[in-house]
Amino acid sequence: MNYRHAFHAGNHGDVLKHAVLARTLELLKAKDKPFAVLDAHAGIGRYDLQSVQANKTGEWQGGIAKMDDDFSPEVEAILSPYRQVLATLNPDGEGRFYPGSPEIVVRLMRKDDRLVANELHPIDVEELRAVYATQKNVSVTQLDFIQAVKVQLPFRERRGLVLIDPPFEVLDETLRTAKAIEFGYRRMANAVFMIWYPVTTEEFAAQFVATLQALNIPNMLQAELRVKYAFAQGGLSGSGLVIINPPFGLEKDLQALLPALAGRLGLGEWGRGTVQWLTPLK
C-alpha cells in the first residue's frame, strides 16, 4: 500500500468527488429520517495544502485553487454545501486546509446521522482515529473495503450512502470494486452507492464503467469531468463518479455543475463535463 491521499488532496478529482458528495448529503437531508454513511476508503480526513506532500505534486493548484471565483447563482447553490465545509474548516478565509470525504460527512450530517470511516493503511487509520476520537456518531474501522461493505450493510437506519474511492494501485481494482458493489447492492438495494474512478487512459475509464454497467443494477448515473487530453501512457486527465440511486434532484444538479466545473478546471479546449444514465431507471 503506497498510495497516500495527502499528495493528491484538493486536485480536480477531489473537487468533483467532494462537491457531489456534499450536494448528495444535502439532498439526503431533505427527509427527516436519519441516514448512515460508509466511507469505505476514508483517507485521513483533513489535509494541509501547505504540507510537503501536497506541494510535492502541487495537484491542488489544478483543483481547489481554481475554485475561488463565484460561478453562476444556480451553480453556486449546488456548490454551497461544499463551500460551507471549506469555509468552516478555514475560518480565517485562507484556504489552507482541505476536507477529505469523512470531514465532509462529519460537517454536514445531523446529530442522528452517523459515519463509519474505513481505512486500511495502518498509519492513516490511526490518524483518522485521532481526528474523530471525540465525535460520538463516527466510528473508524480498518478493513479491506469489500469486507467493510459486507459487515456494515444493510444499515440499521435503512437509508444511507456508501462511498467507494479506491487508490487504483492494484490491477484487479476494477473487478474488486464491482464485487463490492454487487455484494452491497444485494444487501441494501436502496442505498446510494457513489464510486469514484480516474480517467488515466480512455481504455481504462471505458472498461471500468462498462464493468459496473454490466452488473445490471438500475438507476446508475455517470458524471465525468475531463480536464486535459488523455494520453495513451496515462496520467490523470479527469475522473468520474458512478452513482447508483442518486437522490431526487441530483441528476439535474449535475447537468448544471459538470459543464461549469469543466469550464473552470479544464485546460484550454479539453474541459468536458458529461452526465448520463448508464442503466435504466426503475
Ligand SMILES: C[S@@+](CC[C@H](N)C(=O)[O-])C[C@H]1O[C@@H](n2cnc3c(N)ncnc32)[C@H](O)[C@@H]1O
Ligand atoms: C483515494 S484515497 C481516499 C480519499 C478519501 N476518500 C477522500 O476523498 O478524502 C484511497 C484510500 O484507500 C485506502 N486503501 C487502500 N486499499 C484499501 C483497501 N483495500 N480497503 C480500504 N482502504 C484502502 C488508502 O490507504 C487511501 O487512504
